Amino acid sequence: MTISLLDDLRDGIEVHLAPLTVDQYQQMIRDGILPDGETIELIQGALLYKDRRDQTGGIMTHGPRHLRALNKLMALLSQWVTSRKVFLQVQGPVVVSETSEPEPDCCLVRGTPDDFTNDVPQAADVVAVFEVAYSSLQSDRRTKQRLYASAGISIYVIVNLQDNRIEVLSNPSTVDGKYLSSPEYGPLETVTIELAEHGQLLLSGESLL
Numbered sequence: 001m002t003i004s005l006l007d008d009l010r011d012g013i014e015v016h017l018a019p020l021t022v023d024q025y026q027q028m029i030r031d032g033i034l035p036d037g038e039t040i041e042l043i044q045g046a047l048l049y050k051d052r053r054d055q056t057g058g059i060m061t062h063g064p065r066h067l068r069a070l071n072k073l074m075a076l077l078s079q080w081v082t083s084r085k086v087f088l089q090v091q092g093p094v095v096v097s098e099t100s101e102p103e104p105d106c107c108l109v110r111g112t113p114d115d116f117t118n119d120v121p122q123a124a125d126v127v128a129v130f131e132v133a134y135s136s137l138q139s140d141r142r143t144k145q146r147l148y149a150s151a152g153i154s155i156y157v158i159v160n161l162q163d164n165r166i167e168v169l170s171n172p173s174t175v176d177g178k179y180l181s182s183p184e185y186g187p188l189e190t191v192t193i194e195l196a197e198h199g200q201l202l203l204s205g206e207s208l209l
Contacts, residue, residue, distance in 0.1 A: 019045020123151035
């Protein structure tokens with residue numbers, strides 16, 4: 001049986017990793033070392049494949065239920081941003097720290113796409129982030145919550161396809177890396193999210209779940 005580095009980490013063997021920075025990661029994309037548009041995220045200095053599976057399938061599989069929920073969420077948010085001073089970014093990067101550049105399924109970004117001709121949006125530019133989760137649920141609840149809350153992103157929404165719930169996380173604690181409010185809503189409920197000066201966003205559990 002072949003022993004891997006992950007086996008060493010699991011067994012408590014000390015391993016010294018050299019984390020990538022966002023600058024190094026972006027340079028790798030510019031140099032063609034990483035193909036632009038690859039389903040890879042930089043998470044706390046490590047390159048990870050984004051998990052878009054449903055219950056089965058390989059890590060690169062875009063599950064049909066995940067895709068359906070994402071498409072419906074995109075359609076809803078596309079209508080909502082009309083005439084507002086925000087735009088919808090789909091599966092694009094957001095810099096949340098020196099070593100993390102996740103790619104949330106959707107996010108609402110202040111301004112217009114032309115404001116980011118030469119730069120990736122930063123956490124301070126983001127009004128809200130959205131993740132559609134089945135296989136990635138545990139990671140979205142823990143790792144992504146820690147990243148988004150630590151960066152001070154006000155609203156984080158998880159469309160939880162495992163339990164048929166919409167989880168709305170708000171009131172981030174940048175010190176603890178978690179959201180202090182996290183109510184959940186079922187498939188027969190309509191969720192009202194307050195987005196400060198941008199008004200209310202309504203999400204239908206019946207439509208998304």
